[in-house]
Amino acid sequence: MTIEQVAVIGAGSMGHQIAMLSALAGLQTNVQDVNLDSLDEAKTKLTKIMDKWVRKQKITAEARDDAFGRLMFTTDLREAASDADFIIEAVVEKLEVKRKVLTELDEVAPKHAVFATNSSTIVSSLIADATSRPEKVCNMHFFFPPLVMDCVEVVKGDHTSDETTQLAMNVCDQMNRTAVLLQKEISGFVANRILFAIQKEAMALYEEGYADFKDIDKITRKALGHPVGPFELMDLSGIDVGYYVMQQRYAESGDPNDQPSRTLIEKVESGEFGRKTGKGFYTYSHKVNN
Ligand SMILES: NC(=O)c1ccc[n+]([C@@H]2O[C@H](COP(=O)([O-])OP(=O)(O)OC[C@H]3O[C@@H](n4cnc5c(N)ncnc54)[C@H](O)[C@@H]3O)[C@@H](O)[C@H]2O)c1
Structure with missing residues (x-):
């Protein structure tokens, strides 16, 4: 065809x-x-x-x-x-x-x-x-x-x-x-399953006060060679999108570990979706058109 x-x-x-x-x-x-x-x-x-x-x-x-x-x-x-x-x-x-x-x-x-x-x-x-x-x-x-x-x-x-x-x-x-x-279905496919594991760990380290989100991003970039840190990436792709993804994952798995974290819920409730709204984890001087 x-x-x-x-x-x-x-x-x-x-x-x-x-x-x-x-x-x-x-x-x-x-x-x-x-x-x-x-x-x-x-x-x-x-x-x-x-x-x-x-x-x-x-x-x-x-x-x-x-x-x-x-x-x-x-x-x-x-x-x-x-x-x-x-x-x-x-x-x-x-x-x-x-x-x-x-x-x-x-x-x-x-x-x-x-x-x-x-x-x-x-x-x-x-x-x-x-x-x-x-x-x-x-x-x-x-x-x-x-x-x-x-x-x-x-x-x-x-x-x-x-x-x-x-x-x-x-x-x-x-x-x-x-x-x-x-060849076979799995929720989140390959890339996002790997990414979620990184983001989840980064969020836990931040929420438990081990390091500031900016420093977690810095370590991920400098020590692991990632082009952007996990919080920068959440801002870039949309915190609201990440939130819906986790809600969906939780609905499918029933595993409380898959629920959106406290910080994600707060960001979504306050309309801080990342670059697209001018504020997420970081603040942007203007709304970014991708
Ligand atoms: N943002 C990302 O990083 C990313 C990456 C890969 C895949 N995705 C997936 O792509 C899809 C869209 O995500 P997005 O980031 O573009 O979201 P978005 O919120 O930027 O855009 C969604 C659009 O869908 C429209 N819409 C809602 N209901 C509709 C309907 N019934 N009919 C037609 N349009 C409707 C909205 O008006 C909006 O313009 C999602 O399934 C998301 O999981 C997102």
């Missing part, structure tokens, strides 16, 4: 950049979000990033304009998905919202269309049965920010057909992203 038309559902931190990757790959790409502000913000951010790419000669002005010509933004799910061959779901990390979106997509998308979820943790078997085509549902986990990070975890569930998995791998290839296939 040849992929010509892609739809990306959710235009937040991840969705808008995944859509740009798709448009840059030469694919006709519709981006849908229920929130008009998210779509407007997506356009503004992408214009800034692509203009910067042109200034840095990463792409030509013509390639940028052609890619924007292939992008369409809409709040209407039917308009976004009715001609799509491949649909990437990147809405908020809440199981019930994702299930609802997939059920709606199942009604409006062509029968042949494949659904790939960009969830950070939720395995596709938890949402595939919300559709009439579980064999066409898989995970396709991009990393933040997708226009920079060259890795995608493609995860095959027991319900996923080989053809679907291969198609998802091919789409990554077309988008110039290195795809890695996980």
